Amino acid sequence: xxxxxxxxxxxxxxxxxxxxxxxxxxxxxxxxxxxxxxxxxxxxxxxxxxxxxxxxxxxxxxxxxxxxxxxxxxxxxxxxxxxxxxxxxxxxxxxxxxxxxxxxxxxxxxxxxxxxxxxxxxxxxxxxxxxxxxxxxxxxxxxxxxxxxxxxxxxxxxxxxxxxxxxxxxxxx
Numbered sequence: 001x002x003x004x005x006x007x008x009x010x011x012x013x014x015x016x017x018x019x020x021x022x023x024x025x026x027x028x029x030x031x032x033x034x035x036x037x038x039x040x041x042x043x044x045x046x047x048x049x050x051x052x053x054x055x056x057x058x059x060x061x062x063x064x065x066x067x068x069x070x071x072x073x074x075x076x077x078x079x080x081x082x083x084x085x086x087x088x089x090x091x092x093x094x095x096x097x098x099x100x101x102x103x104x105x106x107x108x109x110x111x112x113x114x115x116x117x118x119x120x121x122x123x124x125x126x127x128x129x130x131x132x133x134x135x136x137x138x139x140x141x142x143x144x145x146x147x148x149x150x151x152x153x154x155x156x157x158x159x160x161x162x163x164x165x166x167x168x169x170x171x172x173x
Contacts, residue, residue: 028078029085036086046086052079105153108133112143112152125156 001009039046056075063071111128112135115121125134135152137143143155 025078028082032082032085033089035082036089039086040090046083046090052076055079109154110135110152111154111156112137112146113156114138114140114143114158121156121158124158128156129154 036046038044056072056079059071059075060068109129109132111125111132113121113125114137117134117136122134122136125132132154135146137146140157143152143157146152147155
């Protein structure tokens with residue numbers, strides 16, 4: 001058998017497996033939708049991190065040693081899609097899961113940022129868009145408006161992490 005013929009045999013097997021996967025995927029999405037409806041009726045959160053970790057751990061335990069990482073990634077993707085299905089059952093919308101792709105920018109890219117030149121936002125801009133023109137603003141709102149009004153292609157908006165330890169842990173004694 002030639003390499004091309006061997007490849008065709010393997011591709012046929014993959015197609016058969018994919019058919020089974022899609023059937024199982026559809027079944028899982030139906031159950032995810034029902035799960036979302038029950039969560040909605042009982043005012044429960046869509047995300048249950050402990051349950052998600054349990055599902056991932058079960059998949060990893062079933063996978064061979066050489067596929068544990070891939071099994072984890074696969075299940076996390078399935079869980080994310082399942083949660084989206086639950087959201088759709090609770091909050092119906094005609095909006096697509098992902099926005100349509102943007103046309104490539106042919107002009108000089110301009111990026112808006114809030115803050116002073118040399119500050120953290122400009123530093124982030126330089127890391128993400130080293131060749132971009134810069135539009136400095138005083139407010140985060142102005143960053144969003146610059147993108148909305150097409151004065152900038154992208155915007156850098158800082159989100160402050162206010163998690164701090166104002167209370168010192170007491171020593172145990």
